[in-house]
Amino acid sequence: xxxxxxxxxxxxxxxxxxxxxxxxxxxxxxxxxxxxxxxxxxxxxxxxxxxxxxxxxxxxxxxxxxxxxxxxxxxxxxxxxxxxxxxxxxxxxxxxxxxxxxxxxxxxxxxxxxx
Amino acid sequence: xxxxxxxxxxxxxxxxxxxxxxxxxxxxxxxxxxxxxxxxxxxxxxxxxxxxxxxxxxxxxxxxxxxxxxxxxxxxxxxxxxxxxxxxxxxxxxxxxxxxxxxxxxxxxxxxxxx
Numbered sequence: 001x002x003x004x005x006x007x008x009x010x011x012x013x014x015x016x017x018x019x020x021x022x023x024x025x026x027x028x029x030x031x032x033x034x035x036x037x038x039x040x041x042x043x044x045x046x047x048x049x050x051x052x053x054x055x056x057x058x059x060x061x062x063x064x065x066x067x068x069x070x071x072x073x074x075x076x077x078x079x080x081x082x083x084x085x086x087x088x089x090x091x092x093x094x095x096x097x098x099x100x101x102x103x104x105x106x107x108x109x110x111x112x113x114x115x
Numbered sequence: 116x117x118x119x120x121x122x123x124x125x126x127x128x129x130x131x132x133x134x135x136x137x138x139x140x141x142x143x144x145x146x147x148x149x150x151x152x153x154x155x156x157x158x159x160x161x162x163x164x165x166x167x168x169x170x171x172x173x174x175x176x177x178x179x180x181x182x183x184x185x186x187x188x189x190x191x192x193x194x195x196x197x198x199x200x201x202x203x204x205x206x207x208x209x210x211x212x213x214x215x216x217x218x219x220x221x222x223x224x225x226x227x228x229x230x
Contacts, residue, residue, distance in 0.1 A: 034218070043205050043221035044158070090157065103219060105157035
């Protein structure tokens with residue numbers, strides 16, 4: 001069975017500092033991994049995904065994520081946080097071999113960037 | 116701009132009174148999804164359509180139904196809403212469910228309140 005864990009419900013970071021939002025996953029076989037961001041009363045916006053290839057994936061708004069197969073992790077990072085980055089972040093996984101398109105989401109991490 | 120549109124953004128209904136939520140897309144994607152997201156929880160897939168083929172998740176209650184009259188539109192019908200059905204309902208689309216790089220794009224969501 002597929003699952004995703006986001007161990008931190010809340011992450012606070014000062015504006016201008018680097019940020020990391022953690023995600024670990026569990027799948028049978030190779031995973032497809034996604035990060036989405038959700039602003040208040042809005043839908044999910046796609047940030048980036050890992051399918052194959054380079055372990056460092058670059059996405060929208062200066063975000064990037066590093067796929068680490070040995071640690072089964074896909075942490076989201078940004079070198080310099082902005083106040084406007086404050087939002088709810090979801091990690092999601094889809095197992096390739098199932099053939100289904102069901103995304104399994106983590107429970108989300110609320111990022112607050114402090115001015 | 117190509118997008119996923121949901122109407123209404125906010126819906127209030129009474130306990131037991133049928134309600135329909137609407138989703139439309141200009142992306143011309145083959146697949147449309149409906150997710151339920153309760154407060155502070157991860158989105159949970161209810162069902163999806165691949166073209167006209169309906170795919171229900173095993174644990175989706177019978178109270179939830181869906182219609183897709185054409186490529187652009189998909190409806191979520193809740194036949195007898197209960198208090199526990201109050202949630203944000205998210206519509207998403209993707210081009211091809213079997214595609215290795217398939218990404219889901221979400222609408223802004225409809226927040227349902229049940230009185």
